[in-house]
Each structure stands twice: as structure tokens, then as C-alpha cells.
Amino acid sequence: MPVTAATGLVAGTGAAAGTVGKEAVAAALRTTADSEYDGSDLWLRYVPVEDPGLLRKYRETVTTVIVENAGRNKVHRHTPDLSMAPGSTERLVETTLEAARDELVRGLKGLLDRAVPVTTEPGDRPPDGAVIVGTRDxxxxxxxxxxxxxxxxxxxxxxLIRSFTRxxxxxxxxxxxxxxxALYGTFAFLRRLQTHKTITRLDISESPxxxxxxxxxWETVRLYAGNNASGTGGLNGENGTIFNFAARGESAGRNLPVILDRYIVVARAMAxxxxNGITINLVNADNVYLTxxxxxQEAALADALRPYGIKIALAINYTAPTDPRFAPDTLTNEQLDPHGxxxxxxxxxxxxxxxxxxPDFTGFTVKANxxxxxxxxxxxxxxxxGANAIAAAxxxxxxxxxxxxxxxxAEVDEDRLKRAYLEFGYIDDERQSDGTRGRFLDNVxxxxxxxxxxxxxxxxxxxxxxxxxxxxxALELQVTQEYTGQDEMLCYLGPMWEEALKTDTYATDERGRLLGKRLMGHIVDGTAQGHADTAIIGVANLGNADNLTGxxxxxxxxxxxxxxxxxWTLxxxxxxxxxxxxxxxxxxxxVGTIVKMMMGSWEALVSYQxxxxxxxxxxxxxxxxPNPAERLARDDWSPVYYNRADSAGLGYDRSPTGSDFTAQYFPTLAARYGDIDTVPENLLMWFHHVPWDRRMxxxxxxWDDLVYRYxxxxxxxxxxRLTWEALRPSIDARRFAEVRAKLAIHEADAGDWRDTCVTYWKSFSGRDDPVDDGPLSIAIVVGGRRIGAFDLSAPSYSIPVRRGASPKITKxxxxxxxxxYEILSQADGVPGQAVVRVTxxxxxxxxxxxxxxVMRPT
Known part of the structure; x- marks a missing residue:
């Protein structure tokens, strides 16, 4: 709605009318902005609270922000002329409390739809409605x-977030x-307002x-969030990655040490x-990052991220010392003795x-051999x-x-899945001279x-x-969706990670007794086996696309x-x-509709892939x-290596009678996975070659269950797709259209996965697609005849109608x-078309x- 139209709607005179006019203009401006919003704020957009009653309560509870000594503890800044790019809307801060203060100012202004005053002095007693942020110092x-x-x-x-009532x-x-x-607490407090939770009578204590x-x-590898049409690269001289180190052409002036808005948005979102950390380059490392x-440039980036509690690291190449770019400080291959x-x-x-x-550089990530x-x-x-040599250094x-x-x-074992433990397990078990076990150093x-x-x-x-x-x-998860739909498919990965983290490892102590805490999450957070230093890593999905994630x-x-x-227990x-x-x-x-879409999206992707x-x-x-028939130069890169399709069945036998990969698990899981009758069906073909006619x-x-699952x-x-279409009135125009377009691609590509894989498996099973027993299978009655046996993968069905008979579906x-079911349309004649929706x-x-x-004459 144009602002002039909004202004024209206001009638009358006086202060009240003026106030209404201002609010109407502001609402019109928001509507216009919403229709073009590109997603660039991630989840930190801070839109006004729509519920009038809740907005009133929030405004009563929050009337001022107090951050004492916000500028006192300036973070280290190596780059003396650090600056934002011309035209930036974000700004650099010098302390973490400034970051917290600015976030509260930004967030509260947006959420409460009015500015909230800020002061550095609380007086003898904090005023009513004050939000105070800080440390005891x-x-x-x-x-x-x-x-x-x-x-x-x-x-x-x-x-800690605590309410004090008078x-x-x-x-x-x-x-x-x-x-x-304190900064993390600030974001947690704002999250409560963003999600319309109560902000009174709070007594919250959290730590990671x-x-x-x-x-x-990973820079441009597995990048699905570039700003070009495919999402896998960049425009205007950028390569599509989130950080610019060597952009060319018209973007050459936007290279680090110049700080771009998106760096600060990402820093805020991460915080x-x-x-609290990011390795900024690809694990297949280019030694240029050590020049x-x-x-x-890295120091400038670290300077910008540091107020948000984020430290940087680098991925390195094991043989970097031999690179001539470091001359005269270079080594020969003979000098790469890890003990020297x-x-x-x-x-x-x-x-x-x-x-x-x-000064707070955290270390190196290494992909070796x-x-x-x-x-x-x-x-x-x-x-x-190798690891200990660099760690000791x-x-x-x-x-x-x-x-x-x-x-x-491949020389370690024929089964690719067994190889990592065979290469690392013996080092962990190795007895040391002091009687302890494990050779890896404590900072590895x-x-x-x-x-x-x-x-x-x-x-x-x-x-x-x-x-x-x-x-x-350190547990490594892939946030960027390499095998889970990339930038085309809507696939929420939270349930996948939750399933993994809450899986029981059935880990035992040295006497074979089950540990009290033994879920994978307990292993990762150190509570299972007493590890004091713990880590979790996500392969990021960030790029320079408008919405930053593709x-x-x-x-x-x-x-x-x-x-x-x-x-991880959330x-x-x-x-x-x-x-x-x-x-x-x-x-x-x-909320209910979109959450439901998200929560089934991963299981759906598993099902059609x-x-x-x-x-x-x-x-x-x-x-x-999909390409289940592909055979590559390396067996263990080939789909056929994993599917093992033949006339008997499908899947890789890793049971005790196969590769015995199951033996690498603790005994309870080894037994469960090793027996085809006890293995969870959603992991069936990871561990067994499953006969086509096995009863599920x-x-x-x-065979029937497999086809139906696709x-x-x-x-x-x-x-x-249909559900998103129904949300059109509730979603801003640009984002609605962009997701709508993605869902159309998603549906077509999911169908391609189904059809390609089922067709290939059919060539081995020798069986037709099952019909009449699927979750959405139906029969119809037309002209007094019952017609069924519909392949659920088909896009349409030809229905013969006798001369003179009605083409209407009667049942x-x-x-x-x-x-x-719902009959969406009936054929008016023959030829004609009818559509039935089954849910x-x-x-x-x-x-x-x-x-x-499609009704056709016989």
C-alpha cells in the first residue's frame, strides 16, 4: 500500500488523529518493506509484536536499558583502520557489552515498535521496567x-536472567x-520476546x-548459497562465499580488511x-591462508567477530612447510619428520x-590422508x-x-565403513610409558x-x-545440505541430529559394565567418559546470497x-x-503449519532418496x-558398491557373516545391528542384504514396502507444496514466492528420485510395482465398474468408459x-478429466x- 493511500485513510483533526495517522503510515511502510524482504536478517529481524495485549505487557515490563561501563573492556583490535564498507547499515563495536547493548536497542525498538531509552547509570535503585545487562565486574x-x-x-x-519485582x-x-x-543472555531474553513468551517472574540459568x-x-565447496542463479557461485567478482578475500572486478574494493554488513549479521546470528568459533577456509586447504x-585479512575478520565471542581458526595442509611461497622458511620432504x-x-x-x-586464534583443522x-x-x-607433531608445536x-x-x-578393509576405526582405534588404546592409554595429546x-x-x-x-x-x-555435522537437498529441497535437519545425539551407544567401562550416561550426546559433551574439553562442529551453509543460506x-x-x-537435549x-x-x-x-512441514521433511527426504x-x-x-547404476573408478565412490542390487535382494551385508562392521559397536548394538530380525528397519540395508520377499x-x-516408501x-x-500455497495470505510476498518456486522444484526432483531408483531396483527384483495396498491406494467406481490397481507413481490414469455410460466417479x-478423499473435479463428458485427492x-x-x-471411450 502506498504511503499516500495510508495517509489518505486518516480523517479528523487533533492529537489522536495525528497519532493514528503516524501509526497508519508506519504500518504502510512496514507492509511495503515486508513484501520485498529478502531474508537477510536471518532470525534476527525483530518485527513488531502484533498482539495488542502482549505488546502492552512487554512495553510495561521493558521501559529502559541499562548497561554500565559498556565501553570499558575493549576487545583486541589488530587492524588500526578497520572499517565497514561504504553504505553499510551494520556497525563495528569495540566491546562485547556494546554488542549486547546495541542488540537490545535494535531488538526492542523493532519488537516494541518504539525506541527504548538507554542509560549507563542505574542510580541508587533501578527504575521500574529497567533491563540491566552486565557482569559483577x-x-x-x-x-x-x-x-x-x-x-x-x-x-x-x-x-542468568532474573526478574526482581516491587x-x-x-x-x-x-x-x-x-x-x-551476558551477550548470550541478551539474545536469550530477546528470543523470549520474539517468540511471545513471558518476560516476567524469570529465573533462568543456562550454560552450554x-x-x-x-x-x-568450506568456502565454495558444498556452497549452495551463492548469489548467482544456481546458488553455487558468486556474481560481480565474488566467488559466492560468505567472506571476501580475493574478489575481483567491481567487488575488489569489498575484500577484507573491509568489513561487509553480512559479516556482522552472521556474527550476531552465531552469537x-x-x-563461538569458525574455521574460515576449506579443509582441502590452500596454503595462501598462511601467507x-x-x-x-584474517586478523581484520577476527577483529570484527571478536566482540561477539567468536574466535577464528584455519584449515591447513599437512605439507604446507614445503610450499615455496614461504621461502626462505621452507622444508624439504625429508624434513617432514613429525618427531623432528x-x-x-x-x-x-x-x-x-x-x-x-x-591473539585468540584457536588452532588448526587438518584433513590428512x-x-x-x-x-x-x-x-x-x-x-x-602427525596430529601430535603439530599439536605439540x-x-x-x-x-x-x-x-x-x-x-x-581401500587397503585397510574392503568395507569403507570399517576403515576409520581401524586407523584410529589402536592409537587410542595404545599403552603409554606412564601406564595410561591413548597416544593423542590433550590438545588434539x-x-x-x-x-x-x-x-x-x-x-x-x-x-x-x-x-x-x-x-x-569432536562431533562433525553437515549444516550445508550436500546430500539432503542442497539449496532446492526443504529439509529440516534438527530431527536427524536429535536422533543421532539421543542414540544409545551402550558404551561400557573397562569391566564391561554399561555406563550410566551413554547416549551419543553424553559422549560428545564429556559426561559419559570424563572428557573435560568437548567440541561440536558444523559444516556451515553460509554464502553471499541475499538470504545468506540459499x-x-x-x-x-x-x-x-x-x-x-x-x-543437545533440546x-x-x-x-x-x-x-x-x-x-x-x-x-x-x-507456526503450527510450518513446524509440521519442517518436522516431516527429513523423513520424507530419506523416504524418496x-x-x-x-x-x-x-x-x-x-x-x-539419483544414479543408482553408476560405477566409478573407485568402488567405494560408486552407488553400486552400496546398493549391491541383485536378483536375491538389496543392501550391504555388514553382519557377522558379511563384513562384520557391526563388531565395531559396543556388544548390545553389535548384536542388535547384526541380526536382521532385530536391526531397526530404518537402518536395515546399512547392515544386511535384504531379500526381496522378506516379510516386513x-x-x-x-519389495512392496520399499516402493511404497519411495x-x-x-x-x-x-x-x-499445497500447504505452503495455503499460507500465501500470511507470508510476505517475496519470500513466499521464492519458497513456492523451490517447492515446485523439490516435488519434481523427489519424483525423479522415486522413479529412477524404483525402475533400477525393478530390473533386479523382476517384480512389478505394488498396487492396491499403499497408504493412499484407492479404487473407483465409474459406470458401475470398480477400477483399481493404480500405480501410485503415475502422473495420470486412463479410465475406459463404455459408450453411453456416465463418466462420473460414483464411489x-x-x-x-x-x-x-475429496473429488476435486468430475469429467463432463468423454473424453474428459476427473481429479480425486487422497490424504x-x-x-x-x-x-x-x-x-x-483421463476418461476415454472404449
């Missing part, structure tokens, strides 16, 4: 009202032991369960969910250069030798080494994917979790990673609900579409009594099938 109010003993257990990152009024204190903790909560930024010019002073000294010197520019990357095994050493500087365990040397983390293969949509947990009792382990719903995966990293549905409220709307119908434990059936060119728990044979996945996507008979709520959500019947 920075704030007199915190010292007066928050005992040290209440804060001590919260550590460096925890926070009669009908009062004030709120947000406090931490550190300014970073996992100490190091980091992102790995809002407690992410002086790049270190200067040359190798260790080189890494100490290079780390020292980084530490001089970035994996997928062509060099490592210690190239020189006759093992992973323990950087330990005096307080740095850590994150050594990735994604290795699968083994960074291990959640499953034993490669970020597939569903995998069993990696057997190394719990088995590496004497070594620090797909609007991909933002939810970054949000969920942060929330689950902070507290419910993924609750996380989704918060994100929807912060991102789309607080209207009950919108890799149901019942099938794995890695992606075409090699882009890891997006549904009562159907495996179909169900597509039918859920159809429901999502619809669902195979499943829980299914419902059913199934185990992962609603399914929809539109039967298009």
Missing part, C-alpha cells in the same frame, strides 16, 4: 542483586561471569553443554545461538605469526604421529588441533562425522563415539545447529517452533540427483481406512496424492 546492579555463587557454576559462557513493577537483570555470557561450538566454512597478506625439530619448529613459527595478529590430501602416512607415519600458544577422521584407504580433537559414511540423510551413529575413551572427540528454510538448520550445540520441534516465530510469524496457525537404510545413491557429478513389520514383503516421500512433498474406496496422516506426517483420471 561491570555492573553495580549485578553486584547488588546477583550473588557470585549463582554465577560461578555457569562458567565463561553461561548466563509491587506491580520491577526490573530484569541479565548477567554472566563474562561479557560474552559443549565447550567448543564451531563452524567449518545468538552460542556458536602474511592473508593473515592480515624442523617440522615442529616450522608449525610453531607459523602459528606464532597468526598469534601475533590474532583423505581424498588426495597429503598426510603423515605418505611418509611412513600414522595419524597419531602449537600447544605453547594455547591452540588446538582438530584432526578429521574422514579416512577410507579427533573430528568425526555423526555416521560412518559421509553425511547421508540417515546413518547409524559412528562406532568411534564411545570407543575412543582416551581421546578428545534456501529460506536452510536458515533453520544453522539455527538448529547452534541451539543443539548449546544443549527437542527439535521446539527449536523449529522458535525459529518459525522468529523468522515467519507468531500466528498460531502459521534412501529408504530402509539404503545409502549413497547420488550421481557423482553434483551429489544431488508392516506385513508386506520388502512414493510416500514424494506424497509428503506434495502436501508441503471412491480407499485401501486404508484412515485415508480420506492420510502417516508416521512422518500428512501424505497427499492427486489422482488425475
Amino acid at each position: 561491570s555492573s553495580k546492579v549485578v553486584r547488588q542483586h546477583i550473588p557470585a555463587g549463582d554465577l560461578t557454576p555457569l562458567g565463561d559462557a553461561g548466563y 509491587g506491580t513493577q520491577g526490573f530484569t537483570v541479565i548477567a554472566g561471569n563474562t561479557e560474552t555470557g 553443554r559443549i565447550r567448543n561450538r564451531h563452524l567449518n566454512n 545468538s545461538v552460542g556458536i 602474511p597478506r592473508y593473515i592480515a 625439530e624442523d617440522f615442529r619448529g616450522w608449525w610453531n613459527r607459523r602459528a606464532g605469526l597468526l598469534r601475533a595478529a590474532i 583423505s581424498e588426495g590430501q597429503p598426510g603423515p602416512q605418505d611418509f611412513g607415519d600414522d595419524h597419531g604421529d 602449537v600447544a605453547p600458544l594455547g591452540m588446538k588441533i582438530y584432526w578429521r577422521t574422514f579416512v577410507y584407504n 580433537f579427533l573430528q568425526t562425522k555423526n555416521g560412518p559414511l559421509d553425511f547421508q540423510a540417515r546413518e547409524p551413529i559412528h562406532p568411534m563415539f564411545g570407543r575412543m575413551e582416551n581421546t578428545n572427540q 534456501h529460506h528454510f536452510a536458515q533453520a538448520n544453522l539455527f538448529a545447529f547452534g541451539r543443539q550445540s548449546w544443549d 527437542d527439535s520441534a521446539d527449536i523449529a517452533a522458535d525459529w518459525v516465530r522468529m523468522t515467519w510469524s507468531n500466528r498460531t496457525n502459521v 534412501t529408504p530402509f537404510g539404503m545409502a549413497h545413491q547420488f550421481r557423482s557429478s553434483d551429489h544431488y540427483g 513389520r508392516s506385513g508386506r514383503i520388502f 512414493q510416500m516421500g514424494v506424497q509428503y512433498v506434495t502436501w508441503m 471412491v474406496i480407499p485401501a486404508d481406512r484412515a485415508a480420506r 492420510k496422516e502417516d508416521f512422518f506426517g500428512p501424505l497427499v496424492k492427486d489422482y488425475v483420471f
Whole structure:
């Protein structure tokens, strides 16, 4: 609505009319802005509270912001002329309390639809409606009202939010032991307003369960959030990644050390969910990031991120010391002895250069002897030798080494899934001279994917979790959706990570007794086996697209990673609900609908891509579409290696009579996974070659259940598309249209997965597609004849109608009594078309099938 139109609606005179006019103009401006909103604020948009009663309560409870000594503890800044790019809307801050203060000012102004005054002086007693933020060191109010003993257990990152009531009024204190903790508490307080929760009578104490909560930024690899049409690259001289180091052409002036708005937005978003570190470059590392010019750029980035509690790290190449770019400080291959002073000294010197520019630099991530990357095994050493050498070199500087365990040397074992534990397990078990076990140094983390293969949509947990009792382990999750729909498919990953983190490892102690705390989350957070230093890593999904993640719903995966990293016990549905409220709307119908879409989206993707434990059936060119018949130069890159399709059945036998991969798990899981009768059906083909005619728990044979599951996945996507269409009145125009377009692609590509895979399996099973027993199967009656046997994968069906008979459908008979149907249209004649919509709520959500019947004369 144009502002002039809004102004023209206001009649009358006087102050009241003027106020109404201002509000109408503001509302019109918001409507216009909403229609063009691009998602660039992620979940930190801070739209006004719509509910008048709630808005009034919030305004009564929050009347002023008090941040004492906000500018006192300036963070380190290495870059003297650090500045934002011309035209920026974000700004640089010099302290963490300034970041907290600014976020409160921004958030409250947006949410309360009016500015909230800020002061640095609370007076003798805080005024009613004050929100006070600080530490016991920075704030007199915190010292007066928050005992040290209440804060001590919260550590460096925890926070406390407490209401203090005086009669009908009062004030709120947000406090931490550190300014970073206070910042986290600030975001938590704002999140309560964003999600329309109460902000009175609060007594909240939180601290993260996992100490190091980091992102790995893979730059242009697995980047699905670039600002070009495909999402995989950049425009205007940028390469599509979130940070500019070497942009060209018209973007050359936007390279670091210049700070862009999106860097600050990402820093704020990371801090809002407690992410406290980022490795800024690809694990297939380019040594250029260790050169002086790049270190200067990295220091500028670290300067901008530091007030938000975020520290940076680098991925490195094991043989970097041989790179001539470092001359005269270069080594020969003969000097790469991990036990020698040359190798260790080189890494100490290079780390020292980084530490001089970035005092809180956290360390290095290493991908070694994996997928062509060099490592210690190239020189006759093992992973323990290599990791410890670099770790010992950087330990005096307080740095850590994150050594990735994604290795699968074919000479180790025929079964790719067994190889990582075989390469690392013996090092963890090795007895040391002091009688302890485990050779890896204390500042080494083994960074291990959640499953034993490669970020597939569903995998069993990696057997190394719990088995590496004497070594620090970092869990690695993939936020960017390499195998889960990339930037095209709506797939919320929170439930997948929740399933993994809450899986029972059945870990035992040295005497074989089950541990009291033994879920994978307990292993990761250190409570299972007494690890004091803990870590979780997410492969980031950030790029330079307007919405920063490529797909609007991909933002939810970054949000969920942060929330689950902070507290892995959280419910993924609750996380989704918060994100929807912060991102789309607080209207009950919108929240409930979108959360339902999200919560079934992962299970749907598993169903139309890799149901019942099938794995890695992606075409090699882009890891997006299906190619189950593909055979590559390496067996373990080939879909056929994993599906093992033959006339007898489908799946990889990893039971005790097969590769015996199951033996790497603790005994209870080994027995469960190793027996085809006890393995969970959603992991069936990970561990067994399943006969086509095996009777499943549904009562159907495996072939029938398999085909129906593919179909169900597509039918859920159809429901999502139709459901999103119904939300049009509640969603702003640009984002609605962009998600709508993605869902159309999603549905078509899900259908391609179903059709490609089922057709290929059919060539081995020798069976036709099952009919008449699917969740959405129906028969119809036309002209007095019952007609059925409809392949649920078909787009339409030809129905013969006898001459003179009515083409009307007179009866619809669902195979499943829980299914419902609606005749959307009838044929007026022959030829003609009728459409019947069948719906059913199934185990992962609603399914929809539109039967298009083409009536033709016999």
C-alpha cells in the first residue's frame, strides 16, 4: 500500500488523529518493506509484536536499558583502520557489552515498535521496567542483586536472567561471569520476546553443554548459497562465499580488511545461538591462508567477530612447510619428520605469526590422508604421529588441533565403513610409558562425522563415539545440505541430529559394565567418559546470497545447529517452533503449519532418496540427483558398491557373516545391528542384504514396502507444496514466492528420485510395482465398474468408459481406512478429466496424492 493511500485513510483533526495517522503510515511502510524482504536478517529481524495485549505487557515490563561501563573492556583490535564498507547499515563495536547493548536497542525498538531509552547509570535503585545487562565486574546492579555463587557454576559462557519485582513493577537483570555470557543472555531474553513468551517472574540459568561450538566454512565447496542463479557461485567478482578475500572486478574494493554488513549479521546470528568459533577456509586447504597478506585479512575478520565471542581458526595442509611461497622458511620432504625439530619448529613459527595478529586464534583443522590430501602416512607415519607433531608445536600458544577422521584407504578393509576405526582405534588404546592409554595429546580433537559414511540423510551413529575413551572427540555435522537437498529441497535437519545425539551407544567401562550416561550426546559433551574439553562442529551453509543460506528454510538448520550445540537435549520441534516465530510469524496457525512441514521433511527426504537404510545413491557429478547404476573408478565412490542390487535382494551385508562392521559397536548394538530380525528397519540395508520377499513389520514383503516408501516421500512433498500455497495470505510476498518456486522444484526432483531408483531396483527384483495396498491406494467406481490397481507413481490414469455410460466417479474406496478423499473435479463428458485427492496422516506426517483420471471411450 502506498504511503499516500495510508495517509489518505486518516480523517479528523487533533492529537489522536495525528497519532493514528503516524501509526497508519508506519504500518504502510512496514507492509511495503515486508513484501520485498529478502531474508537477510536471518532470525534476527525483530518485527513488531502484533498482539495488542502482549505488546502492552512487554512495553510495561521493558521501559529502559541499562548497561554500565559498556565501553570499558575493549576487545583486541589488530587492524588500526578497520572499517565497514561504504553504505553499510551494520556497525563495528569495540566491546562485547556494546554488542549486547546495541542488540537490545535494535531488538526492542523493532519488537516494541518504539525506541527504548538507554542509560549507563542505574542510580541508587533501578527504575521500574529497567533491563540491566552486565557482569559483577561491570555492573553495580549485578553486584547488588546477583550473588557470585549463582554465577560461578555457569562458567565463561553461561548466563542468568532474573526478574526482581516491587509491587506491580520491577526490573530484569541479565548477567554472566563474562561479557560474552551476558551477550548470550541478551539474545536469550530477546528470543523470549520474539517468540511471545513471558518476560516476567524469570529465573533462568543456562550454560552450554559443549565447550567448543564451531563452524567449518568450506568456502565454495558444498556452497549452495551463492548469489548467482544456481546458488553455487558468486556474481560481480565474488566467488559466492560468505567472506571476501580475493574478489575481483567491481567487488575488489569489498575484500577484507573491509568489513561487509553480512559479516556482522552472521556474527550476531552465531552469537545468538552460542556458536563461538569458525574455521574460515576449506579443509582441502590452500596454503595462501598462511601467507602474511592473508593473515592480515584474517586478523581484520577476527577483529570484527571478536566482540561477539567468536574466535577464528584455519584449515591447513599437512605439507604446507614445503610450499615455496614461504621461502626462505621452507622444508624439504625429508624434513617432514613429525618427531623432528624442523617440522615442529616450522608449525610453531607459523602459528606464532597468526598469534601475533590474532591473539585468540584457536588452532588448526587438518584433513590428512583423505581424498588426495597429503598426510603423515605418505611418509611412513600414522595419524597419531602427525596430529601430535603439530599439536605439540602449537600447544605453547594455547591452540588446538582438530584432526578429521574422514579416512577410507581401500587397503585397510574392503568395507569403507570399517576403515576409520581401524586407523584410529589402536592409537587410542595404545599403552603409554606412564601406564595410561591413548597416544593423542590433550590438545588434539579427533573430528568425526555423526555416521560412518559421509553425511547421508540417515546413518547409524559412528562406532568411534564411545570407543575412543582416551581421546578428545569432536562431533562433525553437515549444516550445508550436500546430500539432503542442497539449496532446492526443504529439509529440516534438527530431527536427524536429535536422533543421532539421543542414540544409545551402550558404551561400557573397562569391566564391561554399561555406563550410566551413554547416549551419543553424553559422549560428545564429556559426561559419559570424563572428557573435560568437548567440541561440536558444523559444516556451515553460509554464502553471499541475499538470504545468506540459499534456501529460506536452510536458515533453520544453522539455527538448529547452534541451539543443539548449546544443549543437545533440546527437542527439535521446539527449536523449529522458535525459529518459525522468529523468522515467519507468531500466528498460531502459521507456526503450527510450518513446524509440521519442517518436522516431516527429513523423513520424507530419506523416504524418496534412501529408504530402509539404503545409502549413497547420488550421481557423482553434483551429489544431488539419483544414479543408482553408476560405477566409478573407485568402488567405494560408486552407488553400486552400496546398493549391491541383485536378483536375491538389496543392501550391504555388514553382519557377522558379511563384513562384520557391526563388531565395531559396543556388544548390545553389535548384536542388535547384526541380526536382521532385530536391526531397526530404518537402518536395515546399512547392515544386511535384504531379500526381496522378506516379510516386513508392516506385513508386506520388502519389495512392496520399499516402493511404497519411495512414493510416500514424494506424497509428503506434495502436501508441503499445497500447504505452503495455503499460507500465501500470511507470508510476505517475496519470500513466499521464492519458497513456492523451490517447492515446485523439490516435488519434481523427489519424483525423479522415486522413479529412477524404483525402475533400477525393478530390473533386479523382476517384480512389478505394488498396487492396491499403499497408504493412499484407492479404487473407483465409474459406470458401475470398480477400477483399481493404480500405480501410485503415475502422473495420470486412463479410465475406459463404455459408450453411453456416465463418466462420473460414483464411489471412491480407499485401501486404508484412515485415508480420506475429496473429488476435486468430475469429467463432463468423454473424453474428459476427473481429479480425486487422497490424504492420510502417516508416521512422518500428512501424505497427499492427486489422482488425475483421463476418461476415454472404449
